[in-house]
Amino acid sequence: MTRKLLFTVSIIMGIIYIFFIPSEPVSFKIMMKLIPMALIILFALSTRPLASPTYKKIIIIGLTVCMIADGVIYWFLAGLGTFFVGHILYIYAFKHVARKSVPVFIAIPLLLYGIAMVIWIAAPQLMKGDFILGIAIIAYIAIILAMGWMAIRSRLVLAIVGALLFMFSDSVLAIDRFVTAIPYRDAFVMVTYYAAQLFIAASIGSRVVKYSVTRSNLIR
Numbered sequence: 001m002t003r004k005l006l007f008t009v010s011i012i013m014g015i016i017y018i019f020f021i022p023s024e025p026v027s028f029k030i031m032m033k034l035i036p037m038a039l040i041i042l043f044a045l046s047t048r049p050l051a052s053p054t055y056k057k058i059i060i061i062g063l064t065v066c067m068i069a070d071g072v073i074y075w076f077l078a079g080l081g082t083f084f085v086g087h088i089l090y091i092y093a094f095k096h097v098a099r100k101s102v103p104v105f106i107a108i109p110l111l112l113y114g115i116a117m118v119i120w121i122a123a124p125q126l127m128k129g130d131f132i133l134g135i136a137i138i139a140y141i142a143i144i145l146a147m148g149w150m151a152i153r154s155r156l157v158l159a160i161v162g163a164l165l166f167m168f169s170d171s172v173l174a175i176d177r178f179v180t181a182i183p184y185r186d187a188f189v190m191v192t193y194y195a196a197q198l199f200i201a202a203s204i205g206s207r208v209v210k211y212s213v214t215r216s217n218l219i220r
Contacts, residue, residue: 006046017036036194047205059089091147094159110148117141140170163200
């Protein structure tokens with residue numbers, strides 16, 4: 001009952017933050033932004049680990065780091081670096097339960113996405129001579145690709161959905177900041193971001209799929 005309540009309240013508080021909290025004062029906005037993540041962490045803590053107890057511990061640490069990143073994202077590079085650490089923790093967690101039988105061809109869409117993002121976002125920064133920012137963007141793209149791939153290798157459906165939503169949220173934020181303004185950016189970013197964290201937290205209670213993934217299985 002407590003777990004269901006935390007799940008529901010985290011969604012409600014996320015909606016309140018996204019659609020009803022004004023941008024000023026910033027300190028109040030940051031506080032309200034952290035409440036849904038705190039609830040998601042409590043939800044994760046209340047979830048019985050079916051994949052692995054170690055997986056649960058690492059995911060909770062990752063959620064906590066991402067919550068810290070939420071608070072410092074107003075200082076962009078500080079937020080970027082903190083989220084980078086959060087992605088590394090999620091990679092480590094997904095790797096802990098990963099299986100080797102995932103076909104490599106499944107990584108092709110991730111690689112195409114990564115190449116497109118490098119050309120679209122990082123390359124213009126490098127061409128302008130902003131090498132530090134360009135390299136930082138490339139590194140961040142690489143780390144979220146690694147997170148997405150390791151989530152796929154985990155074969156935990158909730159983890160995969162969460163990782164892909166996290167990638168989408170980061171992509172919208174990057175495109176809006178470096179390429180072109182996106183209408184309702186905050187709503188797109190935060191809805192997918194909170195959903196990503198909630199799916200990743202819920203994956204603690206998922207079981208690892210025992211069968212192997214092959215082309216014939218995918219066709220069936």
